[in-house]
Amino acid sequence: MTTSWGSELWDQFEPIKKHTDKGIEFLQKFCNFSRERQTIENEYAGKIKQLVKKYQPSKKDEEAYNRFTCTKAFVGLLKELNSVALQHETISENIVTTVTKEALMLGVELKAERKGIIKEGEKEEKKLQDSIDTLNRVKKHYEQAHKAFEQAKAAFNRADNDPNQTKAAVERLKSIMNTKNQLREDSKNDYILQLQKTNTAQKEHYFTNMPAVFQKMQDMDEKRTRSLGEFYKKFSISQNDVNPILVKCLEAMVQEAEQIKPSTDSVMVTDKYKSGYVPPGDITFEDLDVEPGHHPKPVDTDSISSELEIPVTPSNGSSGGTISGKTKKTKRKIGLFSKKDTDSPDRKNRILQKSSFRRKDEPKEDFSHLQPTQQKKKLQEKIDELNAKIDKEQKEREGLLKMRDVYMKNSSLGDPTSVDGQLQQIGKRMDDYRLELQKYQKYVGNAPYSNSSNRNSFMDKAEGKPVSTSGKSQTLPKEQVNSPSQNASTPPPPDFTIPAPPPIDGLSTSSTQSLPNASSPANSTFDDSRHSIGQLRPESTFDEDFGDEVVLCTCIALYSFDATEGSSLSLQADDTYDVMEYDSGDGWTRVRKGSEEGYVPTSYIQIDN
Numbered sequence: 001m002t003t004s005w006g007s008e009l010w011d012q013f014e015p016i017k018k019h020t021d022k023g024i025e026f027l028q029k030f031c032n033f034s035r036e037r038q039t040i041e042n043e044y045a046g047k048i049k050q051l052v053k054k055y056q057p058s059k060k061d062e063e064a065y066n067r068f069t070c071t072k073a074f075v076g077l078l079k080e081l082n083s084v085a086l087q088h089e090t091i092s093e094n095i096v097t098t099v100t101k102e103a104l105m106l107g108v109e110l111k112a113e114r115k116g117i118i119k120e121g122e123k124e125e126k127k128l129q130d131s132i133d134t135l136n137r138v139k140k141h142y143e144q145a146h147k148a149f150e151q152a153k154a155a156f157n158r159a160d161n162d163p164n165q166t167k168a169a170v171e172r173l174k175s176i177m178n179t180k181n182q183l184r185e186d187s188k189n190d191y192i193l194q195l196q197k198t199n200t201a202q203k204e205h206y207f208t209n210m211p212a213v214f215q216k217m218q219d220m221d222e223k224r225t226r227s228l229g230e231f232y233k234k235f236s237i238s239q240n241d242v243n244p245i246l247v248k249c250l251e252a253m254v255q256e257a258e259q260i261k262p263s264t265d266s267v268m269v270t271d272k273y274k275s276g277y278v279p280p281g282d283i284t285f286e287d288l289d290v291e292p293g294h295h296p297k298p299v300d301t302d303s304i305s306s307e308l309e310i311p312v313t314p315s316n317g318s319s320g321g322t323i324s325g326k327t328k329k330t331k332r333k334i335g336l337f338s339k340k341d342t343d344s345p346d347r348k349n350r351i352l353q354k355s356s357f358r359r360k361d362e363p364k365e366d367f368s369h370l371q372p373t374q375q376k377k378k379l380q381e382k383i384d385e386l387n388a389k390i391d392k393e394q395k396e397r398e399g400l401l402k403m404r405d406v407y408m409k410n411s412s413l414g415d416p417t418s419v420d421g422q423l424q425q426i427g428k429r430m431d432d433y434r435l436e437l438q439k440y441q442k443y444v445g446n447a448p449y450s451n452s453s454n455r456n457s458f459m460d461k462a463e464g465k466p467v468s469t470s471g472k473s474q475t476l477p478k479e480q481v482n483s484p485s486q487n488a489s490t491p492p493p494p495d496f497t498i499p500a501p502p503p504i505d506g507l508s509t510s511s512t513q514s515l516p517n518a519s520s521p522a523n524s525t526f527d528d529s530r531h532s533i534g535q536l537r538p539e540s541t542f543d544e545d546f547g548d549e550v551v552l553c554t555c556i557a558l559y560s561f562d563a564t565e566g567s568s569l570s571l572q573a574d575d576t577y578d579v580m581e582y583d584s585g586d587g588w589t590r591v592r593k594g595s596e597e598g599y600v601p602t603s604y605i606q607i608d609n
Contacts (some may be wrong), residue, residue: 010211016217017121031103036094045086046085072259076253076256090242103231109224128201146184181486276372386436553578556575561604569597587602
C-alpha cells in the first residue's frame with residue numbers, strides 16, 4: 001500500500017510541517033531513552049563489580065578460600081559474576097556505537113534536510129501568493145478603469161441628449177469618455193494577461209512544485225521511521241549478542257555449585273585442625289582411704305591431658321618426651337630402654353598447658369609451636385618449597401651453561417666469561433638452599449610424630465622406591481630393595497646426610513665444604529642432594545610403651561651396622577631379629593634381639609614374610 005503526499009495532501013503544507021517536526025522530536029526522545037539505558041547498564045555493571053570486589057578474598061585469604069569446595073565454588077561464582085558485569089558493559093558499548101550515536105547523527109541530518117525542504121516549500125508558497133496578489137492588483141485597477149469609463153459614458157450621454165448643452169461641451173465629454181474607455185481596455189488586457197500568468201503559476205504550484213516538496217518531506221519522514229525500526233532492532237541485538245555468554249556464565253555458576261562436596265570439606269577440616277593427639281584415658285579412681293604416695297597416679301602417655309605433667313630430662317642428654325612436651329612412661333624397659341632418663345641438667349622442667357587456655361606460642365623455625373600433625377604439614381611444605389627453589393636454580397644454571405658453551409663455540413655471539421658471575425651466584429644460592437633443606441629435613445626427624453603411609457619423595461628414594469612424575473611413590477619388589485647382590489659391595493650408611501653437591505666451574509664451594517661427608521652406596525637410590533633422612537628417628541620419641549608387645553615377624557640383617565645413637569641397635573650381618581614395629585615411612589624399623597631392642601635402618605634388613 002502506497003500513497004503520495006503531493007497528490008493526497010496538496011493543501012496540507014502547514015500540518016505536514018508540524019508532523020515532520022514532531023517526528024524529529026520523537027527521534028530525539030528515543031536518543032535520550034537509549035542514552036539512559038546505556039547509563040543503567042554501566043551503573044549495573046559498576047555495582048556488580050563493586051559487589052565482586054567487596055566479597056573477593058584478599059591475598060592472605062586466597063589459600064583458605066581455595067582449601068574448601070564451598071568457598072572455592074564461591075570464588076568461581078564471583079569470577080563468573082564479574083564476567084556478567086563485563087557483558088553488561090559490552091551491552092552498553094553496543095548501544096552507544098550502534099544506536100545512540102547513529103540516532104543522534106540521523107537527528108541532526110533530518111533537521112538540516114527538513115529545514116531545506118521547508119524553505120523550498122515556503123518559497124513556492126510565496127511565489128504563488130505573489131502571483132495572486134499581482135492578479136488582485138491588476139483586477140482592481142481594471143475595475144477602477146471600468147467604473148471611470150462608465151461614469152464618463154453616462155456624462156456624455158446626458159450632455160448629448162440635453163438640447164441646452166453646447167456642441168463644444170458635448171465634444172469634450174465625448175473625448176473624456178474615449179480616454180476612459182482606452183484606459184479600461186488597457187486595464188482589461190493587463191488583467192487578462194496576469195490572470196493567465198497566475199493560473200499557470202497556480203497549476204505549477206499544486207501539480208508540480210509542491211508535490212515535489214511533499215515527496216521530499218514524505219521520503220524524509222519514511223527514512224526517519226525506517227531508521228527507528230533499525231535502531232529498535234540493533235537495540236535488541238546489542239543484548240541478544242551477549243546472551244549466549246551470559247548463559248555460559250550462569251551455567252558455569254551452576255557447575256561451580258555442583259563442585260561443592262561436603263565430604264571433601266569435612267576431610268579438609270580434619271586435615272587442617274587435626275592435632276595428632278589421642279583422647280585422654282579413663283580417669284582413675286582416687287581412694288581416699290589409702291595414704292598419699294602409696295599408689296602414684298598413672299600417666300596417660302598419649303592423651304592431651306598428659307601435657308599437664310612435668311617432663312623429666314634423661315641423664316644421657318636425650319629428651320624424655322616428645323617435642324610438644326608429652327611425657328611417656330613405659331610398663332617394661334628392655335636393654336638400653338631400661339635406663340631412666342632423669343638426670344639431664346641441660347633441660348629445664350616446664351609445665352605445658354592445654355591449648356584451650358594457654359598463651360599462644362610464638363612461631364618457631366621448626367614449627368614446634370604447632371600441634372604434631374600441623375607441624376608435619378608445615379615442615380613438608382617448607383621442604384617442597386626448598387626443593388622447588390633448587391630445581392629452579394638448577395634449570396637456570398643449565399641454561400647458563402648452554403649459553404656459555406655457545407659462546408665458547410662462537411665467540412662473536414658473546415664472552416663465555418660473562419656468565420661466570422651469574423653461575424657463582426646461582427651456586428651460592430643452591431648451596432644455601434641445600435643447607436636450609438638439610439636443616440628442615442633434620443627437623444622432620446625430630447618432630448613428635450611418625451610418618452604416615454603418605455611417604456615423602458625423599459623417603460621413597462631412601463628406601464629404593466622411585467618417585468613418579470605425579471609425586472606418588474611406586475614401591476619396588478622387596479627383592480629389588482633389599483637384595484644383597486645389589487648392595488653387598490657398599491652397604492648404605494645408617495644416617496643419610498646431604499652429600500656435598502658436585503663441583504661446578506665458577507661456583508662457590510664454601511657451603512659444600514661445610515657439609516658433612518657421607519658416602520653413598522654404589523646402587524643408592526639417591527640421584528641428587530636434595531633428599532635425605534639423616535637423624536629421622538629422634539631419641540626423644542623412643543621412650544615409648546614397649547611392654548608386652550607382639551612380635552610382628554622376623555628379619556635378616558643384610559649388613560652389619562654399628563649403633564651410634566642411644567635409641568638404635570647394632571646389627572650383625574646374617575643374624576635374625578624380631579620385628580617389633582614396621583617402618584612408618586622414616587626409614588627405620590624397630591627390632592629386638594634377645595633383651596636388646598632398638599631402631600635399625602630399613603635398608604639394612606630383609607623382612608621375612
